[in-house]
Amino acid sequence: MGCSKNLVDSEVLLSQLEKGKFEVMHDSNETDFDAVFINTCGFIHDAKQESIDMILDYAEAKKRGKIDKLYVMGCLSERYQHELEDELPEVDRYFGKFDMKAMVEELKVTYHPEYIYERKITTPSHFAYLKISEGCNRSCSFCAIPKMTGRHKSRTIESLVMEARYLAKKGVKEVLLIAQDLSYYGIDIYGKNRLAELIEKISEVDGIEWIRLHYLYPTKFPMDILPVMRENPKVCKYLDMPLQHIANPVLKNMLRHVTREETEALLAKIREEVPGVVIRTTMLVGFPGETEEDFEELKEFIEEQKFGRLGVFPYSEEDGTYAAEKYKDRLDQETKQERADEIMEVQQYISAELNQQKIGKEFKVIIDREEGDFFVGRTEFDSPEVDGEVLITSEKSLKKGDFVTVKVTGAEDYDLYGELI
DSSP states (O other): OOOHHHHHHHHHHHHHHHHTTOOOOSSOSOOOEEEEEEEEOOSSHHHHHHHHHHHHHHHHHHHTTSEEEEEEEEHHHHHHHHHHHHHOTTSSEEOOTTOHHHHHHHTTOOOOGGGTTOOOOOSOTTEEEEEOEEOOOOOOTTOOHHHHHOSOEEOOHHHHHHHHHHHHHTTOOEEEEEOSOGGGTTHHHHSSOOHHHHHHHHHTSTTOOEEEEEOOOSTTOOTTHHHHHHHOTTEEEEEEOOOBOOOHHHHHHTTOOOOHHHHHHHHHHHHHHSTTOEEEEEEEEOOTTOOHHHHHHHHHHHHHHOOSEEEEEEOOOOTTOHHHHHSOOOSOHHHHHHHHHHHHHHHHHHHHHHHHTTTTOEEEEEEEEEETTEEEEEETTOOTTTSOOEEEEOSSOOOTTOEEEEEEEEEOSSOEEEEEO
């Protein structure tokens, strides 16, 4: 359940159990298993509820004798283990987010930390996530993630390059660098940010053709990655940087430690240094104290900036956060959802406008799958599962993972149509 960082943890567990001679499956629709592990999310209310519902479904399957053992791991279990043990005793054992050794040994399998980089890839074989760090040192007032993941812990460059080589040998061509905060990479173990160096090292791995960056923070942004993005052909001109808001009073209450003026200067610098870059961002609406004026300022900012990709969340009050304890949640859920919908209406118009400008242009595209009459792929400006796709007509058969050149012939709000060159 939850984010791509959880997916990587699941892939490590699958690999460790497979080395112990278990037959393992990921997200199977079947229920006849010796053991089921549910990797939970604890991010926001809806995600937590989805995880609890999944636990209840498998607890019922266990009662019916469909499975023998039920285990729960991940962020929700890390944060609420004792409460879950009291409320859902049907689960055989709860594990925290970092209890990999205990999970493996629970099934009488020897834990092999030396092979931790060897993951059982559950994504399509041509792309994979590479988690470069755990935890977060930021103190955003709305976010409970640091309470579950702890402080920032970078992995070494050497271990990450080793894992990238392993992924490449497995057929991976696109690597998505993920962390709670890429922009803090290396500071804890090297004394300075070394994200740019890490990107360069991974780009030297034979077989890796695209490197994509997810989740950078605008405060203390690592400016030395911009020349790498501009000059290294393997680095996608794509930057995922959740901004959350733009009105200074809201940013201050969110403890983002950045102002509108600083944000606008950073965006201008990124676009100047990396021509053609597509910036993906995420906004949070309905934060306690967000006035109608603050919300209108956010809408106008989005209209001005014309982000290539944008997502939005209504504010969810999370137990134990600074915002939950200090600020009263003054807006009802209906108002928060209405504001989120308004933002997405603005972004839908922007996305449609930007897509229309691509008609007649040619793009390098990676093929993800065949679907109906189309081969479906993505440009370097689109991340899997969250962004738009290119629907391609071709008399020639295309395989997953192929890189092809496509001329755009049509556009919808988020997706493109094209023909093979």
